[in-house]
Amino acid sequence: MKPRLLALGDGALTLEFGEHIDPALNAKVIAARDALAAMKLEGISDVVPTWRSLTVHFDPLRLDRERFGQQLLQCALAETQESALATRWQLPVVFGDEFGPDLAAVAQATGRSAVEIIEALCATELRVFLIGFLPGFPYLGELPDWLRLPRLATPRAAVPANSLAIAGAQAAIYPWQSPGGWHLLGRTPVRLFDVDNVDRPALLAPGDSVRLTPIGRDEFERLAAAVAAHAIDPARWQAK
């Protein structure tokens, strides 16, 4: 499918690359985002990458729609390469027990051991396809085929903040306590959303990538206490 422009009302344009979930498609979205950022246009308020499209919220009284649409289509042609605006993260996770109450059930449903599941998750470079649902909520993917499960039949009323969860081809980390129907496998001590960080309140942004590293309960508690005391610079979670 050729990239096309869709009007989202008179104040936004969506550059659509396709209608499915595919890392290659998402890479084009991120390349277009980067190309648009390089143009430094006035009159744009938000640039929102999704799985398969890039939406730009703009002021049509300041930016000529026709001309801007042509510029966006130019951005669609940008080469997909490693994004200069993307960050690679390495996030510690404590798996199982009360932190990941569904780990045993996921092992049973997939016919693998808990250790195999943890190893497979930590061996996968997870792409941040989209931030949505809640402020800072990352949709990560993609999981190995054998680890793709339907959502829980009965969602939980309250998923603890910082829970690592999976459903279908995706993984996510809940930045806030919220209701949720995904399988909970573990928890990270990392703060995913910080309102005091005005430049970048969400740790993860679309186009970033994430590796998970298993840690033990003691290490989790030590790091969680340090995060709560604001004693850890978020840059520490960047991959070396």
Next chain:
Amino acid sequence: MIEILDAPLPASFQDGGRPGYRHLGVPLSGALDAEWLAIANALAGNPPATVALEIRLRGPRLRATRPLTLALAGEFSARIEDAAGQSRTAGNWRSLVLADNEILDCGFLKSGIGYLAVQGGFDLPAVLGSRSTYARAGLGGIDGRGIKAGDRIRVGADETTALQGGRAKDALLAVADGATPVLLRLPQPPRVTDAPLRVIAGPQRDYFTDAAWAAFLGAGFSVGREADRMGLRLDGPRLEHMRGADIISDAVMPGAIQVPGDGRPIILLADCQTVGGYPKIATVIGADLPRLGHALPGQTLRFVEIGLDEALAARREATAALAQCIASMVPDRAEFNLDALYSANLIDGVIDAQH
């Protein structure tokens, strides 16, 4: 300081919203009717997007702990009670002056929403550049929630405060001296029209049958009970999908009309999420967005399709109309309790004015 005595229904602080963070999942938020917010602020002597209270159906009772200039934009039935228990009408669409310990009861609202602005703004911390309340994530306002009885909010700590606080006191002094006060009145209050809402065909218009499109434009839709700052659910003819009711999530915005599998459209409003997984049949144009904030359950909404050029012209017209509305404000002599001001506050005013 303003003390909330009673807040029977939710009211939230809203300003121009929180743009620039939607790629990180943070909703835009902000006043549902940015035009009335601007009018309330102009009457209170503030810049247009200064944070104000957005009130639905029934407003709070509040007490001023120092003399304040404020304004109500909306069809309120508000009254002011003085310390002696005397009560007087507090007019809409004009600057109001509260003396020490006077109580403003905003009363019931005939318009769907209204705004209470106070000179100098409410002193709330900016969260990601905005004081707008987004309750779902606890952002903005007072601890990210609506107001409740017992809340005490400082007034007038915007950057502009020093100047405007001074102006307010000058105004009071001017009134006391019999000179012309810097209080304003809007001679012709704005009306919320019930003309059809103008829409642009949505990014997923092709997910719907032509019959659904015709029904969408031809029928009236009634606003359902599920109506809040996130969106309005509508009842009317069921809008049939041609290609299924699920899409791979993409971006949405206030005004977008999405249709889930049950065929009942939802118009998204200021607190809507940043992305959504339902096809969007149409989007209400920016110029008609403020009207959606006033929609009440049971009310009928109609839609008419227009082109992008017309939408741009409508946006220009709306901008010009708002500027004209604010320019049409005339000086007003406030109906307030002069004795109370004399006894309690003029001395403060004189001292401050001399600084």
